[in-house]
Amino acid sequence: MREYFMKTERTGFSRWTEGDLELARLLWGDPETTRYICASGVFTEEDIVARLEKEIENGKCYGVQYWPIFELSTGKLIGCCGLRPYDLDDNIYEIGFHLRGAFQGKGYAAEAASAVISLAKTTLRVKSLFAGHNPKNIVSAKVLAKLGFSYTGDEFYAPTGLYHPSYLLATQ
Numbered sequence: 001m002r003e004y005f006m007k008t009e010r011t012g013f014s015r016w017t018e019g020d021l022e023l024a025r026l027l028w029g030d031p032e033t034t035r036y037i038c039a040s041g042v043f044t045e046e047d048i049v050a051r052l053e054k055e056i057e058n059g060k061c062y063g064v065q066y067w068p069i070f071e072l073s074t075g076k077l078i079g080c081c082g083l084r085p086y087d088l089d090d091n092i093y094e095i096g097f098h099l100r101g102a103f104q105g106k107g108y109a110a111e112a113a114s115a116v117i118s119l120a121k122t123t124l125r126v127k128s129l130f131a132g133h134n135p136k137n138i139v140s141a142k143v144l145a146k147l148g149f150s151y152t153g154d155e156f157y158a159p160t161g162l163y164h165p166s167y168l169l170a171t172q
């Protein structure tokens with residue numbers, strides 16, 4: 001069982017480490033997870049390795065990751081939810097959530113993201129949070145609305161080659 005640095009009612013947050021490639025494959029190797037987050041809709045093995053390395057690097061450099069989250073009742077990997085730098089000069093971080101197919105549709109993204117927003121407000125003292133989503137991903141739009149994000153315009157997102165509806169949430 002992993003140690004959790006933060007918990008919600010149903011989820012526990014851990015940190016990606018070098019030994020997590022199997023877990024990373026469970027998540028980013030699931031096309032239900034990746035279908036809206038890259039142009040092809042699937043991550044190759046190289047994409048998965050690179051993504052895990054990036055999360056570990058963001059942890060070391062900035063103290064944030066799209067942290068792996070686990071179901072407290074079973075210990076199973078739900079997905080990831082967390083932060084990455086967006087505009088460091090203006091103290092803005094991007095929030096994101098990637099859930100495995102089996103854990104979608106259960107309200108986990110909003111539950112986990114609420115805890116990340118609280119962390120950003122209190123401990124990390126981030127000025128605002130940015131978020132964006134694939135225009136086809138209407139469920140993600142619903143989650144962001146529920147979390148209180150305001151639409152700011154469409155922004156080009158290189159990994160999908162699409163203009164993503166984009167949002168901000170003031171956290172100070």
Ligand SMILES: CC(C)(COP(=O)(O)OP(=O)(O)OC[C@H]1O[C@@H](n2cnc3c(N)ncnc32)[C@H](O)[C@@H]1OP(=O)(O)O)[C@@H](O)C(=O)NCCC(=O)NCCS
Pocket residue numbers: 032033034036037079096097098099100103104105106107108109110132133134137138139140142143146
């Ligand atoms: C998109 C995602 C984050 C949504 O999180 P989730 O926890 O599965 O979402 P929820 O179960 O809270 O559902 C959110 C809302 O969408 C609704 N919904 C769910 N599936 C739906 C569908 N197929 N069509 C329309 N509405 C749907 C839910 O009823 C809920 O509405 P409510 O808030 O009015 O009750 C999650 O499914 C996911 O990680 N997908 C893969 C990765 C991804 O695309 N991440 C987003 C990158 S921007």
